[in-house]
Amino acid sequence: MLSIPAEGVAYSSAAGVTSRGVAEPTAVALDRVTKRFGELTAIDQISLAVRRGELMTLLGPSGCGKTTLLNLVAGFLLPESGEIVIDGRQVTDIPTYRRETGIMFQSYALFPHMNVAENVGYGLRMRRLPKPEIARRVTDALALVKLEGVNDRKPRQLSGGQQQRVALARALIIRPKVLLLDEPFSALDRNLRAAMQVELKDIQRKLGVTTIFVTHDQGEALSLSDRIAVIAEGRIRQLGAPGEIYRRPADRFVASFIGDVNVLSARIERNDGATATVAVGGARVLVPAGPLKAVEPGGTVDLFLRPEDLRVAREGEAIAVHGLVRTQVYQGAHIDLYVEVPQAASGRVLLRLTAHEGSSVPPPGTWIGIAIISVEAVAFPQMTGGGRTPGT
């Protein structure tokens, strides 16, 4: 369906195999990297191994240190301590221009005084390649990002999507050891964003280029990544595949930051060390026991439930909580139902019903029972003193 002429930017060694023919699983390794800005510790002893060819997302709220981490890999910043290894080479003290990283900025940072072809060929001119080869590879790179016939235009004559394609071609043409993407989609409108995401993923997979992707958009992270590193306050809170992060968040922060979540008070009924059964109203849910070690059976915990894990209780179904329907929000594929529930941490619960169920969605003002349809959920000890984390 997609034919991508990857020749111009293809990697001489097939993804993951070095000249010796040995598979090198790690493309970028950070070892206890620390970066401070004055009093502030932006990156606190982070260790991270990015596998060759994978798309690793650094996800976190603004100011969490994810962009700093990207800048450290690019060499725009130098760490106070720790080591950075790219492709088996220690680069901690090596300047940016000898690191062979390709970077795409949020602003795209296209050179305004150069046309598209000159922008894309810049990296090759810096490497003093012969002109015919540069011309050939520029053509290939622009074909790869499906941008043809605009070689002579200046960046300001291009649309946002086109500018992004130029930026991507310019970063890929040098065959970078790692591609760094700094919030690349945030300047695009919603429709274009989705299309560009799919395309980027296709190109990335086709070339097998190791990619580190920085975003604060958890939806984007979930849909694009091979793995996600959730970062907060300069530390990695959880590292894992998108499904893992979504379904098995390691702590309260990850659980509330990724996706929408409802927090309900629940009581531990049984804890066998591996899993625990918690009760909320008449419903029972099985959760991993890991985070609950310190809580005695009979103690109360916060149960984190995704909106799609809940539904309006049917006849005879175990009811977790009761609530008053406040608002229906029609989202096309699904319907969001906001229900006022006093027992919920935020005072309300969000139900995500598929449109197919939508025919029987209770109107605002209805008193309903809420049932739990998920078998997978997580629970964490209740926070003491500081009150509760608001759910959504």
Added chain:
Amino acid sequence: MREGSAHPLLRLLGGTTVAAILGFLILPAFVVTLAAFNGKAILSFPPETWSWRWFIKAIAYQDFQAGLHNGLIVTGWASSIALVVGAAFALALDRYRFRLKRTLELVLLSPLVIPHFTIGLGFLILAAQLGFARGYAVIVACHIVLVLPFVLRSVYISLRNLDPSLELAAASLGAPPHRVLTSITLPLLVPGLVSGWLFAAILSFNEFTASLFVTAQRTQTLPVAMYNYVREFADPSMAAISVIYIAGTAMLLIFANAFLGLGKVLNVEHSR
């Protein structure tokens, strides 16, 4: 921005005000221009008879010719040296943190505070002490000090407007620092550099107060020559040379506009 929404009377009032301000700004030049074409040997307004002869006299006048020549030499050197020095300081102030940075900023901008005659007098005393008074060097040095703040400001603003990620992108693509400077930073600074140089050149060429102190009969610049002339004569050739002055400066700006766009040259427009 929102045109057409204002009351017609308000619009009329606004238009009149703008016209009045423009008229007020142009008035001196207008009076002088008309006076330059006076047929009689008096500076009066409006003239009763018309003639080109003061232009011919002004152009032929030996002191004005020498003054123009001296002025161009001084302006050329002063604004060019100020451009290099100012650009270097602007880069340093923008890119590096160092001790006494704040002090350096203040010193570089101080000629805006210190009166021109003080600077001229200072250079005169200094040059006399060092024994090379009344040469070109002291005038050029004096003018550099006078125009440096303007060059510095112009280049500094351009640097601030430069997206830092452009240079980072270039570095990531394999450009070592000196090639980032020559292929990215400098080309994008061209409007700022040109505007800085133009400001410096126009200021230097028109500078009178400080120049009066540091020039000699042999090295006097055009404004000084004009002053000396007007002390002895009061005929319309003064007005004629003023008109030539205005026309020259206007042509310089038109020239710059044709190549770079006036908005960019005057640094009132964002470079991207």
